[in-house]
Amino acid sequence: MPERLGPPLDAPLFERVALVGLGLIGSSIARAARHMNLARAIVAIDADERVVARVRELGIADEATTDAAAGVKDADLVILCVPVGVCGRVAEALRPGLKPGCIVSDVGSVKASVVAQVQPHLPEGVHFVPAHPVAGTEHSGPDAGFSTLFHNRWCILTPPEGTDEGAVERVRAFWTAMGSNVEIMTAQHHDLVLAITSHVPHLIAYNIVGTAADLETVTQGEVIKFSAGGFRDFTRIAASDPTMWRDVFLHNREAVLEMLGRLNEDIALLARAIRWGEGDKLFDLFTRTRAIRRGIISSGQETPEPDFGRRREDKA
Amino acid sequence: MPERLGPPLDAPLFERVALVGLGLIGSSIARAARHMNLARAIVAIDADERVVARVRELGIADEATTDAAAGVKDADLVILCVPVGVCGRVAEALRPGLKPGCIVSDVGSVKASVVAQVQPHLPEGVHFVPAHPVAGTEHSGPDAGFSTLFHNRWCILTPPEGTDEGAVERVRAFWTAMGSNVEIMTAQHHDLVLAITSHVPHLIAYNIVGTAADLETVTQGEVIKFSAGGFRDFTRIAASDPTMWRDVFLHNREAVLEMLGRLNEDIALLARAIRWGEGDKLFDLFTRTRAIRRGIISSGQETPEPDFGRRREDKA
Structure with missing residues (x-):
C-alpha cells in the first residue's frame, strides 16, 4: 500500500483556498494542497493567536490571520476545519468576506447538523459542499498534520439537493488530488454509517478506559502495565481530541444512541x-469477525502486519 | 523502545524443555528459548500432525511429536501452550511421562481455572508454576510466532500457596531471559486484572464488529470502506484466535461478567x-482518558507514533 502523493498538478485547481482552523486536519490539508499545487495561495485562519503564530513558523500557508472575514476575502474555496459545534458561529463570522461563486466546504465528522448550522449563513451564489475525510490520528494541533493523511482514505461529500454540480466536482477533484477516494451520499446516511464505523467505537473506547481508571479492585498502574493484552488498542482512539469528540456526540445524538442500543442488545446475548x-455461540461470532478484518485489510484500509506492525522492524 | 533480545546465556537454564501446543505463543517460546540458549533441547508436542510437520520444516525445535507422554519424558520444564479449555485434559495425557522434580507451567490467559484443572493431575514432586505472558498478536499458528514477542512485555506468575520457591525462581529466570518483566500475584487477582485489560476489550471488539455486520441500514461494504474512522482498530483484536478466546470467556466468567456490568453502568451515564x-461530562471524561494513554506510552507498553505508525515511513 504505497503512501505517497502523486506529482503536483501543472495548474492549481483554485486561486485562493482559505482554511479555517489549523488543527490536525486543517494543517494536513495545507501541507497536502501545497505539495500537490492545488491552490495559488493558501490562507490559514485560526481564532487562536498561538496557532496562527505556529503556522507562520511552520511555513505551511502563504498567509495566516485570526480575522475570519478578512481571511476568506477573494477565496474561491473556504474549508471549515473546526469542531462541528462551532461551525454555525464560524460561518456567520466569515460571511461578510465571502465572494459570489465561492465554494464553502468543511471536514466535520457529522454532516446533517453541519448543514443545518452553516447553510442559513451562506449568501445567495455561494455553493456549500459539505465533506468528511475519514482519516485522522489521535494527535491534535498544527504540528500533528502531515501531507499523506488523506492518501488512500475515503472522503465523503454530502451536497444538499440542488447543489451546483460544478462545485461538487471541483471539491471532488481537490480531495482526489490529495489521494482520497471520494464517495457521495446524503448527510443522513453519512451520519448513520459513521455512527457505527467511528462515533460509537470512540465512545466505547472512551468508556472502557474511563471505567478501568475507576476500579477499586485493580490499580491504574496494573491497567497500564498489562495493557498489551488488548486494552492498549482502545486507548489510542480514547486519546483523540476531546473538544472535537464532545461535539460529534452532541451533534449526532440520534444515530449514536440508536447504534449504542443495538450494541447493548448484542452484548446482552454474549453475556448470556x-x-x-x-461456547458455540461465542466461537461462531469470533470466527465471523475474523473475516471482516480480512475484508478491511484487502480493501486497503489497513496493513496486514501483526499487532499493527508495532514490532515490524525486528520480527525475528 | 529496543525490541532486541540480549546475548544468549553461557549455560542453558534447563536441560530439556517440552512445549505442548505450537501456536503463536508456543512457537514464539521455542524461537526465543533457542535464540537465548535457555534449553539444551527443545521438544515440540502438538496433537495436530500438520503442526508437528510444520514445526519440523521450520526447524524451531530439536524434536517434534504428537505423543504427549513420550514427549515430556525427561523434561525438566513442561509448558502447556494450549487453549485454557483443554489444559486439564492435556495435563492428564502427559502425566505418565512427567519425571519427579519437573516443573510444569502454562501460558493461559486465565489462571484460577487452569490451576483447578491442572493441579489434580500432577503427581507428588512435580512443581506447578502457572504463568501468563501478556503478549500476542491477532495471528495464530506456528508460522505466526517470533522470538521477540515477549520482549518488554509482562509475564504474570500465579504460583499456588506452598509452591516450591526454587521452581518459581527458575520459571522467572526463563521469562526474564526472553525479555519479559515478571510479576507475581494470586490467580484470583490476575483474573480480575486481565478481565478489564484484556478479556472485556476483546469481547467488546468482537461485539461491535459483529453488530456492524448485522446492520440493515449500513452495508458491510460501507463498514469496511469507512473503517479508518476508528472501527478498524477494533477489528484487529476481533481477529484473534476464536478457540482461545471462547475458552477465556467460559473460564473467567465471573470477572468478565462483573466488569461488563460496570461498563454498562458507565455507558448508560454517557448515553444519558x-x-x-x-457536553461538560463528555469533555471531562475524554480529557481524563488521554492521560491514561500517555501513561501506557511512558511505561513502554506502546509506541508514541500516531495511528500506530501506520504511515510512519513517509509522514511528510
Whole structure:
C-alpha cells in the first residue's frame, strides 16, 4: 500500500483556498494542497493567536490571520476545519468576506447538523459542499498534520439537493488530488454509517478506559502495565481530541444512541452465552469477525502486519 | 523502545524443555528459548500432525511429536501452550511421562481455572508454576510466532500457596531471559486484572464488529470502506484466535461478567449525557482518558507514533 502523493498538478485547481482552523486536519490539508499545487495561495485562519503564530513558523500557508472575514476575502474555496459545534458561529463570522461563486466546504465528522448550522449563513451564489475525510490520528494541533493523511482514505461529500454540480466536482477533484477516494451520499446516511464505523467505537473506547481508571479492585498502574493484552488498542482512539469528540456526540445524538442500543442488545446475548457456557455461540461470532478484518485489510484500509506492525522492524 | 533480545546465556537454564501446543505463543517460546540458549533441547508436542510437520520444516525445535507422554519424558520444564479449555485434559495425557522434580507451567490467559484443572493431575514432586505472558498478536499458528514477542512485555506468575520457591525462581529466570518483566500475584487477582485489560476489550471488539455486520441500514461494504474512522482498530483484536478466546470467556466468567456490568453502568451515564446535551461530562471524561494513554506510552507498553505508525515511513 504505497503512501505517497502523486506529482503536483501543472495548474492549481483554485486561486485562493482559505482554511479555517489549523488543527490536525486543517494543517494536513495545507501541507497536502501545497505539495500537490492545488491552490495559488493558501490562507490559514485560526481564532487562536498561538496557532496562527505556529503556522507562520511552520511555513505551511502563504498567509495566516485570526480575522475570519478578512481571511476568506477573494477565496474561491473556504474549508471549515473546526469542531462541528462551532461551525454555525464560524460561518456567520466569515460571511461578510465571502465572494459570489465561492465554494464553502468543511471536514466535520457529522454532516446533517453541519448543514443545518452553516447553510442559513451562506449568501445567495455561494455553493456549500459539505465533506468528511475519514482519516485522522489521535494527535491534535498544527504540528500533528502531515501531507499523506488523506492518501488512500475515503472522503465523503454530502451536497444538499440542488447543489451546483460544478462545485461538487471541483471539491471532488481537490480531495482526489490529495489521494482520497471520494464517495457521495446524503448527510443522513453519512451520519448513520459513521455512527457505527467511528462515533460509537470512540465512545466505547472512551468508556472502557474511563471505567478501568475507576476500579477499586485493580490499580491504574496494573491497567497500564498489562495493557498489551488488548486494552492498549482502545486507548489510542480514547486519546483523540476531546473538544472535537464532545461535539460529534452532541451533534449526532440520534444515530449514536440508536447504534449504542443495538450494541447493548448484542452484548446482552454474549453475556448470556458466557453465563450459560454456550461456547458455540461465542466461537461462531469470533470466527465471523475474523473475516471482516480480512475484508478491511484487502480493501486497503489497513496493513496486514501483526499487532499493527508495532514490532515490524525486528520480527525475528 | 529496543525490541532486541540480549546475548544468549553461557549455560542453558534447563536441560530439556517440552512445549505442548505450537501456536503463536508456543512457537514464539521455542524461537526465543533457542535464540537465548535457555534449553539444551527443545521438544515440540502438538496433537495436530500438520503442526508437528510444520514445526519440523521450520526447524524451531530439536524434536517434534504428537505423543504427549513420550514427549515430556525427561523434561525438566513442561509448558502447556494450549487453549485454557483443554489444559486439564492435556495435563492428564502427559502425566505418565512427567519425571519427579519437573516443573510444569502454562501460558493461559486465565489462571484460577487452569490451576483447578491442572493441579489434580500432577503427581507428588512435580512443581506447578502457572504463568501468563501478556503478549500476542491477532495471528495464530506456528508460522505466526517470533522470538521477540515477549520482549518488554509482562509475564504474570500465579504460583499456588506452598509452591516450591526454587521452581518459581527458575520459571522467572526463563521469562526474564526472553525479555519479559515478571510479576507475581494470586490467580484470583490476575483474573480480575486481565478481565478489564484484556478479556472485556476483546469481547467488546468482537461485539461491535459483529453488530456492524448485522446492520440493515449500513452495508458491510460501507463498514469496511469507512473503517479508518476508528472501527478498524477494533477489528484487529476481533481477529484473534476464536478457540482461545471462547475458552477465556467460559473460564473467567465471573470477572468478565462483573466488569461488563460496570461498563454498562458507565455507558448508560454517557448515553444519558449525550441525550441531554451535557457536553461538560463528555469533555471531562475524554480529557481524563488521554492521560491514561500517555501513561501506557511512558511505561513502554506502546509506541508514541500516531495511528500506530501506520504511515510512519513517509509522514511528510
